Amino acid sequence: MSATRSTRRAEFLAGCRDEAPLQLGVVPFGMLYGIGALAAGMPAWLAQLASALVFAGAAQLVIVQMLTAAAGVLPIGLTASLLNLRHVLYxxxxxxxxxxLPRRWRLLLAYLLTDEAYAVAILRYQTSTADDGATATTAGMPDLRHWYFLGCGFTLWATWQLSTAAGLLFGATIPAEWDIDFAVPLTFIALLTLLLRERAGQAAALVAALGALAFATLPYKLGLVAAILLGLLAGVWAARFARDGK
Amino acid sequence: MSTAALIGLLVAVGLVTFLYRYAMIGLFASRNLPGWLHALCRHIAPASFAALTASALFVHGGEVAIDLATPKPWAALVAALVAWRTRSVLATIGTGMAALYLLKFLL
Structure with a gap:
């Protein structure tokens, strides 16, 4: 039994260790979110709470940007929900x-299933079998890799909460005339550049950008939702065209 | 937006996001997702970021205003070039903000 317990611990710590390098990329996003949330007029306590409730970096930055643009509840909710749809794939x-696993484990791991935790944990699952864990050498050991998954998720969760708090503390000292909220669209530009490797994605982005201007006059920034949906159609259509039209 | 509306929004988005994450682990038995969902998910992030960037640069108060005498479009262009060359998010934000400050000083 104590062998199982030490293996759990080893799996959890291995998950924390393997997730650690990714935190270098997570911290600036968390801080930027905290800073941007304050600039968008969110109360600090609510911005911090959102990091626990939503726990999805890109969606939180999108919410901040749309609040800055004075968008309505419905367009923000739709856009953030659309952006997080990829979690169904994970x-x-x-x-x-x-x-x-028991339900409480599945609920917990589902809550922790973010991009970065998924990326590390799925690698562990795909490159090992149930009983060749980091330290488990005894044949017939129970599968304890969910402890590894928990280590990944916990590490990311802690980093996200702390970097949000750091951003909120830091952001409170930044004067409004510094235009710090401009860092959020700059982040989108950086991420876009990383994402635009294929033609279909480029088509989706171009149509969505043009759509955002074409539908700019729609109330509550609903034009953004329409633009994104149109961009999606363009992307799917371009991918099909590239596949069939050779 | 009122704080109450914002709380409702965040709780709703949090709940939806959790349901996405729990969907195939705890809610549905089938794990064969349709191909169109995979195809769609590939394009959601680029489409969203592009629409929000275009809107942040060229839409003000519900009106399209493409004003090239203001610093932000040019700072964004500098940032895009840096992003393209370095593929670094931090370098992109850093030079984009630096370009904004410089242009605000010059213009």
């Missing part, structure tokens, strides 16, 4: 590995 991807 959920499907890890499902076979966590299906045997």
């Amino acid at each position: 959920s499907a991807s890890v499902a076979d590995h966590v299906r045997h």
Whole structure:
């Protein structure tokens, strides 16, 4: 039994260790979110709470940007929900590995299933079998890799909360005339450049950008939602065209 | 937006996001997602970021205002070039903000 307990601990710590290098990329986003949230007029306590409730960096930055643009509740909710849709794919991807776990474990791991935690945890699942854990050498050991998953998720969660808090503290000292909220669209530009490797994605981005201007007069910034949906159609259509039209 | 509306929004987005994450782990037995969902998810991030960037640069108070005498479009252009050359998010934000301050000083 104590062998199992020490293996749990080892798995958890291995997850923390393997997730650690990714925190270098997470901290600036968390801080930027905190700074941007204050600049957008969010109360600090609510911005911090949102990091626990939503726990999705890109969606939180999008919410901040749309609040800055004075968008309505519905367009912000729709856009953030659309942006987070990819988590269904992650959920499907890890499902076979966590299906045997008790519900409280599945609820906990689902809550922690972010981009960065998924990326590290799925690698562990795909490159090992149930009983060849980091330290488990005894054949027939129970599958304890969910402790590794928990280590990944916990590490990211802690970093996200702390970097949000750091951004809120730091942001409170930045004067409004510094235009610090401009850092959020700059982040989108950086991420866009990383994402635009294929033609279909470029088509989606171009149409969405043009759509954002074409539908700018729609109330509550609903034009943004329409632009994104139109961009999605363009992307899917361009991908099909590239596949069929050779 | 009122604080109450903002709380409601954040709780709703948090709940939806959690349901996405829990969907295939705890809610649905089938794990074969349709191909169109994969295809769609590839384009959601680029489309969203592009629409928000275009809006942040060229929409003010619900009106399209493409004013090239203001610093932000040019700072964004500098940032895009840096992003393209370095593929670094931090370098992009850093030079973009520096370009904004410089242009605000010059213009």
